[in-house]
Amino acid sequence: MSNEPATTSDTMLTRRALVAGGVAICLVPIASGAAQATPAEMADAIRALTGGTTVKPGRVKLVLPELAENGNIVSLSVNVDSPMTDADHVKSVHIFSEMNPITTLVRFHVSPRAGRNPTLLTNIRLADSQRVTAIAAMSDGSFWSSDANVVVTIAACIDGG
Amino acid sequence: MPQPTRIVLPASAKKGEVFQIKTIIQHEMESGFRRNDRGVAIPRHIITSFVVTYAGAEIFRADVFPGVAANPYFAFTTTATETGEVVFTWTDDRGDVTTERRTLTVT
Numbered sequence: 001m002s003n004e005p006a007t008t009s010d011t012m013l014t015r016r017a018l019v020a021g022g023v024a025i026c027l028v029p030i031a032s033g034a035a036q037a038t039p040a041e042m043a044d045a046i047r048a049l050t051g052g053t054t055v056k057p058g059r060v061k062l063v064l065p066e067l068a069e070n071g072n073i074v075s076l077s078v079n080v081d082s083p084m085t086d087a088d089h090v091k092s093v094h095i096f097s098e099m100n101p102i103t104t105l106v107r108f109h110v111s112p113r114a115g116r117n118p119t120l121l122t123n124i125r126l127a128d129s130q131r132v133t134a135i136a137a138m139s140d141g142s143f144w145s146s147d148a149n150v151v152v153t154i155a156a157c158i159d160g161g
Numbered sequence: 162m163p164q165p166t167r168i169v170l171p172a173s174a175k176k177g178e179v180f181q182i183k184t185i186i187q188h189e190m191e192s193g194f195r196r197n198d199r200g201v202a203i204p205r206h207i208i209t210s211f212v213v214t215y216a217g218a219e220i221f222r223a224d225v226f227p228g229v230a231a232n233p234y235f236a237f238t239t240t241a242t243e244t245g246e247v248v249f250t251w252t253d254d255r256g257d258v259t260t261e262r263r264t265l266t267v268t
Contacts, residue, residue: 073230097228101194105228113220113240115179121236125192125228156192 037103059144062134071126071156099130125156163259173266174241183236192227216245
């Protein structure tokens with residue numbers, strides 16, 4: 001079976017070509033300049049939400065894995081430090097990305113019935129390693145923020161690809 | 162067309178107790194930013210809204226964008242106030258609505 005190694009080698013090359021092809025499909029739209037949010041767009045989106053009110057760090061805690069192996073599914077947890085009374089509660093929580101095609105990832109609207117210090121969970125997509133920001137809008141009109149930096153090993157193929 | 166869902170919430174709770182509700186719906190959440198192998202854009206198809214009411218009052222709402230992963234998962238908390246129906250409604254950008262109902266007994 002002298003040709004056995006050659007066959008194996010061919011197979012491996014084919015597989016390699018396939019993998020490379022797959023990556024190319026992902027990357028082509030990036031090269032062609034498909035939409036991608038920027039930190040400036042994220043700042044604009046935050047300004048549109050707050051109407052220029054200063055966003056203070058604290059009271060909200062965004063938890064994302066430091067290292068996400070797959071950007072297609074990244075577990076997100078956001079906890080808000082709030083008594084959740086009628087007079088003092090969080091009204092909404094907004095999750096922003098500075099690198100995904102659309103800067104707003106998800107918005108949560110809650111009521112005092114969520115109970116003290118509510119935690120909200122979902123799964124998000126991340127197109128690239130980046131900083132994700134959560135902003136909580138309180139009933140008193142104040143805004144609080146929390147950031148998390150995530151390193152994404154395999155980006156979600158949403159960057160146009 | 163309604164999509165398969167999974168909802169986890171207790172069958173009963175004590176009045177005033179805060180409990181967690183977990184939900185997942187099967188949905189591709191096609192972002193609209195991908196292209197097929199011929200370079201043709203794949204049309205967007207995503208859930209855009211998820212609303213939960215309990216005994217008629219809204220207790221949780223999410224505005225959903227393509228940045229939410231396929232098969233959207235949401236977990237949140239609420240307070241047991243009265244025995245009543247918890248209604249979960251997912252709406253996608255093609256107008257498909259999936260509604261699920263659960264009865265919570267408050268003791």
